Amino acid sequence: MNDLLVALHNVLCKNVLGDKQYESRYKGFIGELSFQEWLNNNRRSATVFTGGYLLPRNTGSRSIQQPVYFTISSDEPHKYIHIYSYLNNIPCESMYFINWNDESNFSEWDSSDRILDGIKLQIPNFNVFKFDPSNLNFISIPFNDFLNLFPLKQNRTPSRAIPSSVIEKWHRKMSSYEYKHVLDLYVQRLIFDGYIGYSREHGIPSDIDAIIYSEKLKTYALLEIKEKDKSKRPPQGFGMDVERITDLSKLKSSIGLPIYYIVRQIDNQKDRNFLSWKIIELDNFKKNLAKSTIQGGSGMGFENGQYPTQICPYEYFKDLK
Template identity: 35%
Template sequence: MEKKDILEGIHMLVSNNVIGDKQLASRYKGFRGELFLENYLTSKYPNYKQMEGGIIISKDSNESSLDNSLYLSIIPEEDFDGSYVEVFSFLSKLNFQKMYLISYTDNWKELPVMKYANENISLNVPDIIIHEFDTDTNTFKTTSNNIEEITDFFTTIENRKKNSYPILESTKQWLIDNLEPFSTSQLIKIYLNRLFLDGYLGFGKEKGKPSDIDMIVKTSENVYRLIEVKEKDLPKFAKKGFGLDVPRLNDLVRISYETQLEYYLIVRQINNQTERELVAWKFIKIDSFFDNVKEDQTVIGGTGMRSINSKNETLICDYNLFNNL
C-alpha cells in the first residue's frame, strides 16, 4: 500500500470509533509518541530488539482490561520467532481467556471490514495466519485465517454506534500531517492494529475496557521489558511531574507484578500542547511511579478518550524521579 492510502485507512478506522475529534486527536498523539520512541531507540540502542506489544480487551469488565479478556498481537510473518513464544509465556500468567498472535504477509486485497451508518466499509486487508497460544504447552498452534475466530469472542451490536461529536475536516488534515513523516512500515503497524481494534471490533461489538502494551523491548542481555509511552508537557496547575490515570496505572502495576517483567513509563516530554517540540526523553519504572503516588490525592487529568463531561482521575509522579533516557 502507498503511504497516502495507509493514512486514509488509519483515519477511516479511528474516526469511526471515537466519540469526537478531541478523542481522535488524543489517539493520534499516542501514535506519535510510540513512533518517535521507535526511532529514538533504533538510533540510541541498536542492539535492543523492538517487539510488537499487544491489544488487551476485556469481554465485559469496565474496571480493568485484564479481567475476562483477550490478548492479541499482530506482526509481519518474517518477525515470527521464538521471542514471541517467550513473551507470551510471561504474559500468560495474567490468565487471559484467549491469546492470539496474528502474522501477515505483504499480499493485500480489499475486503469489507465494518458497517457504519448502514454502509459496509471496505479496506485493504493482508493475508493473515492466526496462531493461538496454548498455555498448557507454551506453544503456538496455527488455527486458521478466519477473523471470526477472534471477533466471535465478543457479542455483535446490530446497530453500530456513531460519533457523539463531529469529526472536523481540519482535525483530519492536522492529524494526517503529523503522521506523514514516519515510514510506511511504521504506519502499516499502526494501521493493522487499528484494523482489528477499530475495524473488526470497535463500536460494532459489546466489550469491556480495552488497553494495550505499547512496546516490548528485548535487551542485549535477552531481558524483556514492557513499555508504556506517553507524550506530555509539564502540568501548569498541579505538582511538577507526569501523570497516569488511576485505572491504567493499576493495570500496569498488576501486569508487572503477575508477569514478573519490569514495566517502564517512557515520556516524550514536549514544550507545550501546541508546538509539541521535544524537550527530553524521560523514564521511570512503574513500581517506582506507584510508590511515589500511592498516598497522593488524585487530580483531574485531560479528556483523553473520554467525553468532555467525564472525569479522568490522575496521579502525578514527581518530575525529579524520572531519569533521562
C-alpha cells in the first residue's frame, strides 16, 4: 500500500496550487472511499458504476458546456452503453471510455518519468474507446487521439511544496481503505491529473462521483458525495457551491435522471470524526435552500477567491441506512 500511496501523492502534488488544495483533494477522496465501504457493507446487491469526468476543451468554459466526457475504469465499456446514451443529451462534444487492466500487480506495471517531468509513475495497460451515439457502441482508438483533444500548456502555474507532515497525515488516513479502491483512485488521478491536468489546457472540470442503478425504481441515479460538518451559522445544515448547484441542475434537466446529494457528516473541520450518512434528492435540496449565501471553502481554487455557497437546513436531509 505504501508504494501506491507514494505514487498517488506524486501525481497530485504537481497539479495543485499548494497544501490547502492538496488537502481538499484528499478530503474529497475520503468521502468517496468511505461511501464505497458503506455500499459494500450495506448494499451488496446494488449495481454501482464508475462516475466520469466532464471536461470542456475551451479554457474558462464550465463543465456542462459542450464537455468531453470520459470514464476511467477497469469495467468493460459495454456495460455503460445505456449510461452514455443518457449523458450524451448534455450534449457532450464527444465521449470516451478508458479501460485499464486490473489483473496485473501494481509493482509489475510499466513506469515512465515523462508524464510529470522526471517523476517516475507506474502505468497500467489501458485501452481507449470512443462512444458512437448513432450506433450505441464503443470504438477503439489510440490514446493520443484522446489526449490531443486538449492542447499542450504553454505556461504552467508552479505548485508549492507540500509539507511532509501533511503528506504523512493523509497517507495514514488513506491506508485504512481497501487497496483495490485506492488503486482505482490512483489510475483515475494518473490520467486526470497526470496526463491531462499537468500539461494540457482545458475548461473548468467536474465529475460524477458515482452512478447507481435502482432495481426498485428501474432507473439510474447520479451521486454527488461530500464530507461535511454542519454550517456554523443559521440555518445549520449542509451547503453546496452556487455554481455547482447550477451545473447539477442543468445536468439533471438535460439527462432526465435523478441526482442525490450524499453527505458523510463529520463533527468538525479539525478532528473530522464520522457521525452519520445523510441523503437528499437534488430537487428537494434546491427547494429548501436558504436565500442568502455564505462564503464557502476554496476547495481546489485560490484561497482568496469568492465561493458563494447556499445552505439547505439539516432537517431536510434523511438518514442513509
